[in-house]
Amino acid sequence: MSTATDLPPAAGVRLAVQAHGITKRYGRTVALNQAKISIVDGQTHGLVGRNGAGKSTLVSILTGLQAPDEGTVAFGGEPAPPLGDRDAWRGRVACVYQKSTIIPALTVAENLFINRQSLTGGSLINWGRMRRRAGDLLAEYGVLVDPARPAAELTVEQRQLVEIARALSFGARFIILDEPTAQLDAAAIDRLFARIRALQHAGVTFLFISHHLREVYEICQTVTVFRDARHILTSPVADLSQDRLVDAMTGEAVGLRQVADRPAVPDSAPAVLAVSGLGLADQFTDVDLTVRRGEVVGLAGSASSGKVAVGEAVVGLRRPDTGEVRVAGQLIRPGSVPHALAGGIGFVPEDRHREGLVPLLSVAENGTMTIADRFGRFGAIAPGRRRAAAQRFITDLAVKTDGPDQPVAGLSGGNQQKVVMARALANDPVVLVLINPTAGVDVRSKETLLDVVDQAAASGTAVVIVSDELDDLRPCDRVLVMSHGRVVRTVARGWTDNELVAAIEGMTAQSAGQPGGGSDAGSGGSPAGAADVNVDADVSADESSGENSGV
Incomplete structure (x- = not known):
């Protein structure tokens, strides 16, 4: 058709x-x-x-x-x-x-006419003429910015308008x-x-x-x-209608539910992770998050929502400006990864290549580096004990490798991610924070990694999954949706793909049937013509x- x-x-x-x-x-x-x-x-x-x-x-x-x-x-x-x-x-x-x-180091006028400057005598830039041309161009398109202003001082909004004006100036x-x-x-x-x-x-x-x-x-x-x-x-x-639009994006028929197999966490379960009033300039504001023993909580949102920055602040990769993180009642020192690890937090970072692996080290060294002190005293490591520990996680996570001594760079992406997961679990964390845990892995590896999440939760670990990939979020007991640095909605387990995508994309479930509407009053039906x-x-x-x- x-x-x-x-x-x-x-x-x-x-x-x-x-x-x-x-x-x-x-x-x-x-x-x-x-x-x-x-x-x-x-x-x-x-x-x-x-x-x-x-x-x-x-x-x-x-x-x-x-x-x-x-x-x-x-x-x-x-x-x-x-x-x-x-x-x-x-x-x-x-x-x-x-x-x-x-380019922040240049003025607005210089950015508008870079490589197109007005010249005097064939070689010298006529700065006055260029600024006048820039002023005329900005006025023509209603951009109220001083052409002589350094671009570094512009707001995001002003930079976008300057870029639009520059594009229009080329025709x-x-x-x-x-x-x-x-x-x-x-x-x-x-x-x-x-x-x-x-x-x-x-x-x-x-x-x-x-x-x-x-x-x-x-x-x-x-x-x-x-x-x-x-x-x-x-x-x-x-x-x-918005529900038809979300359905087209997900390919899911409305009403098909995906429910986590684990029993619901009782309200009486103790809180293990407590995040309160967490804020970081230009990233997120006033984030509160409580995760109970054995509970899996998701953080979802668009790339600019601030969800990744929240996860990184919890584990110490970022130092928040306000708020605090507590694990089992113990205050975690802001911006300190060693203190977060010592406090019982395990972590799978967003980018395994940049933050998760040391390529020239072996599978065993990468997977056990957080517990190296267990393999000997006074800084000495017993290679046999480390290899034995590595062999256990190789078996448990079905890591396809020539053995514990193989350089981790020689593994496939899915197997590298399993090694990163093994390291996060090595010190028996009470809190596990996972950022895009199945990114760039094959289907079989994804199943293994998500099975590990279920097993960790079943053993009592509090898990936070930061992702907007639906498969990553299926094990969650609830999903907190972030937008522009704030938590704007909580979605309970039992969601459909359409419901969660609608929340992530900025629509409420109540308005999902309204074409173009922002009303939260009832679901409504498809408008005339939507069936066509x-x-x-x-x-x-x-x-x-x-x-x-x-x-």
Whole structure:
């Protein structure tokens, strides 16, 4: 079945961008599989999808950073320019990324006209003329920033507007906004949206990528969903209920529940981890968290929610500005990893390559480094005792290795992650903090790692899982959802994929049936026309599984 945007545009309707049949592979990984998107000139078009859906890969193709293996891209009906013609690409499209490309050491004017400075006598920069040009450009697009101001002094909101103005100065009339609200407060978001609407009226087209679906309903006219590297759905926002949108993102039928197999933790179970009033500038504010003996609690949210920073503050990798962390009543020294370990916290970091492993050391050395003092006295280590301890975790976690002495760099990603998990468990922690514990591992390794979580909880360990991957969160007794540095909702066990994704994406369960609405009064039904949403018939559950894991 074709989507609405696959049909010829209505009379007088012009497509600003059209990508069709886009396939991109990285070795065995299929990042995009016959994906497509068509964006009407002058609209703000939303692009949504879970992590790995293929959104970032599409952006890199639409901005000319890489070519697709298959498929075509056109701007205004004309084929995209060759990759090497950067000036031609800049004249057609620009992307304002979540991580700013503004150079802090330069002024606003210098950032606007870098490598395009006004020259005097053929070689000298005419600074006055450049600042005047910058002032005219900023005024034209309603950006109230002093051109002579150092860029380092700009707010996040101002940097984004300067980047948009810079893109428009090249002649581009198609702007991609990648998570533009991630670091903005509510008032700044309102101002950004007002500027987007004003630029739309002036003929600028936007592709708006966000994990906050309420914002998609607020600012976008049309939305496209990617899932598992494929195009799933394109629909006018006004015709699409939020539950249908979340269903398209997850591929789950509403009502299918995933319940942890472990018995519920009784209210009488003692609190093991107590976090109160935890705050860190620009990361999170006033976070409270209590985890009881044998309980598994999840922290979920978008990349900018602050969830990872909270987990790292609990284990001492970050020093919070306010609040405290207690384990079994003992105060943990802020910002001290050794004190956190001594206090009974085990930890699996977000990035095993950067923070979790010493590549040149052996499997045994990596897995037991937190308990090296158990293998000898006065700093001496008995190799046989260490190898014996390593052999136990190799067996328990089914680590595929040539033996305890093999360098850990020689293991597959899944087996490396098992070694990191083994080290977190080595000192028999009373609290286990796991950040994205199954990232980049195969299905079998994921099952093993999550089985370990169940076993740890069954033995009485309090577990915190920081992730927004649904499989990681299934063992949780409850999930705390964070947004913009605050805990905004608690989701009890027994959630459906749709319910949890809706919470993470900024919607309440009560509003899941309301198209574009923010009301919490009742679930409602699908609006008229929602049943006519066009979904590609060639995308089946089987086709969306396997090795398609979009970048």
